[in-house]
Amino acid sequence: MKLPADNPNVFVRFLLSFWAPTTRSLRAWALASVVVNAGIAVTGAGVRVTGSGLGCPTWPRCTPDSFVPVAHPEVSPLNMAVEFGNRLLTFLVLAVGAACVVAVLRMAQRRRSLVLLSWLQPAGIVVQALWGGLVVNTMLNPFTVGMHFVFSVGLIAACWLLYARAGEGDGPVRRIVHRDIRRLGNVLLASVFALVVAGVVVSGTGPHSGDERASRFDLDIEAVARLHADVAYLVVGLTFALLFALHVTNAPRPARRAALALLGVELLQGVIGYTQYFLAVPAALVLLHVLGSTLVWIAALRVVTSLRARDPEAAPAHHSPTEAAAIA
Structure with missing residues (x-):
C-alpha cells in the first residue's frame, strides 16, 4: 500500500505515522505506549479501590456464560462495568504496542535493538492479560495483584527505552x-x-x-x-x-x-x-x-x-x- 506523504487528511497522516514512519513518529508511538501502559496501571488501581476487583467473577469470560457484562445476582452492575471497562483498555494498550512494532519494522533502516524492544510490548501485554486471569482465579490474592502492577512497571520501562533508543544511534x-x-x-x-x-x-x-x-x-x-x-x-x-x-x-x-x-x-x-x-x-x-x-x-x-x-x-x-x- 502506497500512501502520499503530503496528504493533508488526518486519517492518512495517522496511517503514515506507523506505515511510513519517521524517527519522530516512532518516538511519538513509543511515548503513547508509555502513557497507555501507565494509564491502565492507574485504572487497575481504580478497579481495586472501588471494590470492583471481582466485578467480572470469571476469566476470560466476564460471567460464566458471557464474555460481556450481563446481570448477575452476586455482582453490582457498577462494579461489573468498572472491571469490564478495565479489561477493554487492554485492547487499546495492545493496539498501541502493535503500532510500535509495525513502525519499527517499516523504518527505512531496521534496527535490531528497536525490534526487540518493540516486540516486548505485545508479548508483555499478553502476559499481563493471562496474569489478570490468574488474579481473578486466585480471588485477588495480594501477591498476584501486586505482581500485576510490577509487570506494568516493567512494560513502562520497555516502552520508555524504545522512546529513548529511537532517538539515538546503535553505537557504543x-x-x-x-x-x-x-x-x-x-x-x-x-x-x-x-x-x-x-x-x-x-x-x-x-x-x-x-x-x-x-x-x-x-x-x-x-x-x-x-x-x-x-x-x-x-x-x-x-x-x-x-x-x-x-x-x-x-x-x-x-x-x-x-x-x-x-x-x-x-x-x-x-x-x-x-x-x-x-x-x-x-x-x-x-x-x-x-x-x-x-x-x-x-x-x-x-x-x-x-x-x-x-x-x-x-x-x-x-x-x-x-x-x-x-x-x-
Whole structure:
C-alpha cells in the first residue's frame, strides 16, 4: 500500500505515522505506549479501590456464560462495568504496542535493538492479560495483584527505552557525565524500583483489597508503611545527591532538568502519601498515589537515559576490488 506523504487528511497522516514512519513518529508511538501502559496501571488501581476487583467473577469470560457484562445476582452492575471497562483498555494498550512494532519494522533502516524492544510490548501485554486471569482465579490474592502492577512497571520501562533508543544511534554508549554520576543514577533507579515494590506490599497489607472476599498480607501495616517511608527518604536523598553532582559538574542541561523534575514529582508524591496516611487512606488519594508512583518511575527512567548518549554506528568501509587487492 502506497500512501502520499503530503496528504493533508488526518486519517492518512495517522496511517503514515506507523506505515511510513519517521524517527519522530516512532518516538511519538513509543511515548503513547508509555502513557497507555501507565494509564491502565492507574485504572487497575481504580478497579481495586472501588471494590470492583471481582466485578467480572470469571476469566476470560466476564460471567460464566458471557464474555460481556450481563446481570448477575452476586455482582453490582457498577462494579461489573468498572472491571469490564478495565479489561477493554487492554485492547487499546495492545493496539498501541502493535503500532510500535509495525513502525519499527517499516523504518527505512531496521534496527535490531528497536525490534526487540518493540516486540516486548505485545508479548508483555499478553502476559499481563493471562496474569489478570490468574488474579481473578486466585480471588485477588495480594501477591498476584501486586505482581500485576510490577509487570506494568516493567512494560513502562520497555516502552520508555524504545522512546529513548529511537532517538539515538546503535553505537557504543558515550559518556556525557562522570562515570560515578552514571553509577549513582543506576543506584537511584534501583532504589525507585525498590520503593515501588515496597508500595505494592503496603497496598497488599492495607485496605482497598478490591473485594471483601480478597485476602491480605499477614503483616503489620504500621511496620510496612514505615519501611515504605524509609525507602522513600533514601530515594529523595539519592535524587538530591544526583542533582547536586550534576550541578557542580556542569552536566548537560537535559540531565539536570530530568533530575530536577524527578525531585519535584517525588516531593509531591510524598505529600500525597502522608496526606492519605493521616486521612485513613481514602480511595481517591490512593488512586492519586498510584498515579504518582508511575510518574516517579517514568521520571527516574528519564533521568537514567539522560546520563548517556549513543552515536550512530560507523558505516562499514566498502573498497573497490583494486583497493581490496592493494590492502591484501
